[in-house]
Every structure is written in structure tokens, then in C-alpha cells.
Amino acid sequence: MASRPAVKRYQMTSDQAGVFWPFLTASPLPPTGAPMGTDMSNGATFYVDPHGWVLNDAIPVTNPNIFVFGKPGRGKSAWVKAFLNRMFAFGYQALILGDPKDEYELMCRHFGVEPFAIGPGMPTRLNPLDPGPLATNWGQLDKEEQHRRQAIIFGRWLVLLRSLIGSQSIGDRKVAVGPTEEQVLKAVLVELTHTTDTRELRPIVIPQVWQQLHSPSDHLIAELRYPDRHTFLDDTRLLRDAVAQLISGVFAGIFDAPTTVTIDWNAPIQSLSLSRLMPLGDDAVGMALMCLNSWGTAMRHVSGRRRINVRDEVWRQLRLGTGAVSSFDADLRLSRSHGDIEIANAHKPSDYLGAGHAGSQAQQIAKDLLHLGDIKVLFGQDAEVADDLEQLLELGPVARDIVTGWAMGGKGRALIAVGPRLHKVALTLHADLELPLTDTNQKLQT
Ligand SMILES: Nc1ncnc2c1ncn2[C@@H]1O[C@H](COP(=O)(O)OP(=O)(O)OP(=O)(O)O)[C@@H](O)[C@H]1O
Numbered sequence: 001m002a003s004r005p006a007v008k009r010y011q012m013t014s015d016q017a018g019v020f021w022p023f024l025t026a027s028p029l030p031p032t033g034a035p036m037g038t039d040m041s042n043g044a045t046f047y048v049d050p051h052g053w054v055l056n057d058a059i060p061v062t063n064p065n066i067f068v069f070g071k072p073g074r075g076k077s078a079w080v081k082a083f084l085n086r087m088f089a090f091g092y093q094a095l096i097l098g099d100p101k102d103e104y105e106l107m108c109r110h111f112g113v114e115p116f117a118i119g120p121g122m123p124t125r126l127n128p129l130d131p132g133p134l135a136t137n138w139g140q141l142d143k144e145e146q147h148r149r150q151a152i153i154f155g156r157w158l159v160l161l162r163s164l165i166g167s168q169s170i171g172d173r174k175v176a177v178g179p180t181e182e183q184v185l186k187a188v189l190v191e192l193t194h195t196t197d198t199r200e201l202r203p204i205v206i207p208q209v210w211q212q213l214h215s216p217s218d219h220l221i222a223e224l225r226y227p228d229r230h231t232f233l234d235d236t237r238l239l240r241d242a243v244a245q246l247i248s249g250v251f252a253g254i255f256d257a258p259t260t261v262t263i264d265w266n267a268p269i270q271s272l273s274l275s276r277l278m279p280l281g282d283d284a285v286g287m288a289l290m291c292l293n294s295w296g297t298a299m300r301h302v303s304g305r306r307r308i309n310v311r312d313e314v315w316r317q318l319r320l321g322t323g324a325v326s327s328f329d330a331d332l333r334l335s336r337s338h339g340d341i342e343i344a345n346a347h348k349p350s351d352y353l354g355a356g357h358a359g360s361q362a363q364q365i366a367k368d369l370l371h372l373g374d375i376k377v378l379f380g381q382d383a384e385v386a387d388d389l390e391q392l393l394e395l396g397p398v399a400r401d402i403v404t405g406w407a408m409g410g411k412g413r414a415l416i417a418v419g420p421r422l423h424k425v426a427l428t429l430h431a432d433l434e435l436p437l438t439d440t441n442q443k444l445q446t
């Protein structure tokens with residue numbers, strides 16, 4: 001006769017129970033998207049699927065953007081490269097909007113794509129004021145659609161010009177771009193694109209903006225309510241000189257002419273290498289990143305495929321001031337409408353605050369901006385940076401300990417925040433395929 005063993009009863013708190021019966025949790029995330037390592041809480045594969053997560057009401061994520069933080073060398077860029085490599089299988093394309101260290105070149109060549117090198121003396125020209133695909137077949141659009149698109153294109157141009165001019169300094173003060181300057185820029189853009197011919201939206205380049213400010217038409221002076229040419233020229237001197245810097249300074253011949261590259265939008269990855277700009281200083285690289293971002297925004301809707309835009313080293317742009325922060329902010333906010341995944345890498349959350357002094361408008365925008373990336377990948381950090389995690393990301397002491405402790409114990413270890421949910425994940429790179437493509441230590445080994 002079958003006999004049952006006697007049931008023993010124990011009473012304990014849930015704190016103690018974990019010691020006797022370590023709980024295994026099932027992964028609350030569905031196995032869709034890119035497999036990105038092992039979830040340490042249950043040994044299961046951890047999948048990252050930003051679009052799938054946004055569409056799934058059970059997962060507390062409302063935008064597909066990913067912010068990656070971590071001490072230099074902990075594997076941020078390697079994570080992004082592995083993610084791209086694993087998302088290509090689902091038809092995604094990647095656009096690297098500025099690669100200051102040329103580290104995505106290996107990956108591009110692996111997929112048979114030649115990256116574009118940008119820098120003084122190089123043949124590549126990118127016109128950040130390119131109206132992009134929104135202006136194709138202009139003549140066939142009805143008036144209403146033309147107005148709608150024009151508003152989008154003008155909006156982008158203004159944000160860019162405002163941020164490029166506002167990034168320049170006089171002594172330790174940034175050039176102010178107030179409502180008056182903005183009105184002038186707007187009128188100049190209208191003047192430049194105005195034509196009675198409705199068959200095309202006239203493309204423009206930055207030198208034309210300077211030309212208009214330098215020798216304004218009578219119509220422009222009257223439109224802006226200046227009593228005479230002399231007053232216009234006096235009042236807009238600072239604006240004119242700031243625009244002149246964009247075409248005569250370090251950027252001469254890079255962003256001031258019609259675009260010369262034709263991008264193959266069927267390739268899985270495209271990248272813009274920027275290492276040649278590095279000797280020109282951080283400000284130059286930051287401003288180049290802004291031009292690339294604006295240009296990248298214009299180049300949407302080309303292929304119809306879902307895109308991942310990578311901004312490795314985004315802090316270089318964010319420290320340039322309010323304009324730079326707001327242009328990044330605008331791109332992130334758009335991601336819900338255009339469906340791209342935006343990935344931004346930085347060392348620590350407070351990099352986002354470098355743009356302004358405490359309490360400034362730039363800081364406030366930057367703080368809010370941290371909420372526009374619902375997915376955060378947190379690699380190891382030193383204890384000094386840990387306060388940032390608590391104060392800016394509101395992650396609490398458990399996350400802080402994982403990031404400063406466990407995550408520092410090996411490359412590829414990261415705490416992944418999916419909305420408020422935290423996952424300890426260790427990423428292993430494929431030894432033959434991915435490790436060689438992500439190696440950024442080579443230069444240190446010679
Ligand atoms: N999961 C991993 N397993 C093994 N090696 C890794 C892993 N992740 C990164 N590495 C290696 O560590 C080195 C540094 O990685 P990576 O360049 O991604 O760091 P990073 O955080 O982007 O640094 P930085 O802030 O300087 O850009 C690379 O050579 C890379 O191949």
C-alpha cells in the first residue's frame with residue numbers, strides 16, 4: 001500500500017525562506033527581440049525588444065529609447081554593437097550618428113559597408129539644412145501638405161541654427177539666441193526658400209544664411225521692422241558673426257555645402273566616422289554631432305524599415321548648452337511618432353547635466369530628458385558616481401549596490417532597468433564574431 005511521508009511544517013519569514021529554498025523567478029519578459037545575455041535571477045536568456053515592450057501593456061515601458069551608462073571601458077559600446085548585430089536579424093537598420101573614435105568601422109566593413117569619414121580635407125559634405133525626403137515630389141503635394149511639411153522642416157532648421165549659434169561662447173558666456181534673433185533667423189529662412197515656383201522646396205546651405213544677414217534684401221529689413229539697413233546690420237552683428245564661425249572656422253568645407261554622400265538605405269548599418277575632428281576639440285565634435293543629428297532626423301522615412309539611431313558619447317553634445325540639449329530632447333520625443341529606437345551612451349547620469357549651472361533651463365530639460373529613455377542599461381560605476389544613480393535615476397539602494405558591486409566584477413555585467421523593473425544581466429559576446437568587432441582595447445596593447 002502506498003504510504004505518504006509525514007508533512008513537516010516550518011514557520012519562518014520570507015527573508016529566511018530564501019536561504020532554504022532559493023526562489024527561482026520566471027522571467028516576466030516575453031522571449032522576443034534580441035537575446036542579450038543571462039538573467040542572473042533565473043539563469044534564463046534575457047531578451048531586449050524595445051518596440052515589443054512598448055506595445056505590451058503588461059510591461060511598464062512607453063518609449064523604445066535606451067540610455068546606457070557605465071564607467072569607461074566597462075562595455076557600453078560593446079553592448080550596443082552586440083544589440084545591433086542581434087537586431088539585424090529582425091530587419092532593423094542602424095545609423096551611427098557620429099562615431100568619435102571610429103570604432104564602428106570594423107562592424108560596418110564586416111557587413112560590407114564603407115563608413116563615411118568626416119573631417120577637414122575629406123571629400124564628404126553633409127548639409128544639415130538638407131530638407132531631406134520630406135521635400136521629394138514637392139510639386140505633386142497639395143498646398144496643405146506642403147505647408148505641413150514646410151513647418152516640420154523649418155522647425156528642425158531653427159532648432160539646429162539656434163543650438164549651433166548658442167553653443168558658441170564669448171569669454172565664458174554663451175551667445176544668447178532670444179526671440180529677436182529667432183525671428184531674424186526665421187525670416188531669413190523664409191526669404192531663402194521663398195519662390196513662386198511650387199514645384200520644389202529650394203534647398204539651402206549655411207553660407208546662404210550668412211549672406212542674407214550680411215546683405216539683407218529690402219524686403220527682409222522691412223519684414224523685420226528695422227528702420228533701415230544700418231540698424232539691421234548693427235543689431236544682428238553678433239548673430240552674423242556666430243553664423244560666420246560655422247562656415248569659416250574649423251567646420252569650413254564640412255557642413256556648409258550640399259550633401260555629397262549617397263547613403264545605401266538597404267545596408268544594415270551606416271556610420272559617420274568623426275575621429276578626424278577630435279584634434280579640433282570637444283566643442284567642435286559636439287557641434288558636429290548636432291549637425292549629424294539634425295541631418296539624421298531629416299533622413300527619416302527613407303527605407304520604411306525600422307531604425308536604431310546610435311549616439312555613442314552623447315555627453316560631448318549635451319555639454320554645449322541649452323540649444324544642444326533641446327535638440328536632443330526633440331529627437332527623443334519624436335521617437336514615439338517615427339518609431340526609431342534611440343540609443344545614447346554616457347559615462348554617468350550627471351553627464352546630462354553638464355550643459356548648465358544648477359537650476360538653469362538646460363539642466364531642467366536635461367533632468368526631464370532622463371525620463372525619455374524608459375530602458376536603462378547600467379554598467380559598473382565607482383562608488384562616487386553612485387549618488388547620481390539614486391538622485392537622478394531614482395533607482396534606490398539595491399540598484400546602487402548592484403551597480404557599484406556586482407556589475408564591477410566582470411565585463412558585460414549590467415543592471416537593466418525596464419521601466420521601474422530591474423534585471424541583473426551578464427552579456428557574453430560571441431568569441432569569434434563579436435569580440436573582435438567590439439575590441440576597443442587594441443590601441444592600448446601595442
Ligand atoms: N561582455 C564582454 N565580454 C568580454 N569583453 C567585453 C565585453 N564587453 C566589452 N568587452 C571588451 O572590453 C573593452 C571595452 O569595451 P567598450 O569599448 O565597449 O567600453 P565602453 O564602456 O564603451 O568604454 P568608453 O566609455 O571608453 O567608450 C573592449 O575591448 C571590448 O571588446
Ligand SMILES: [Mg+2]
Pocket residue numbers: 076077078312
Ligand atoms: Mg564606448
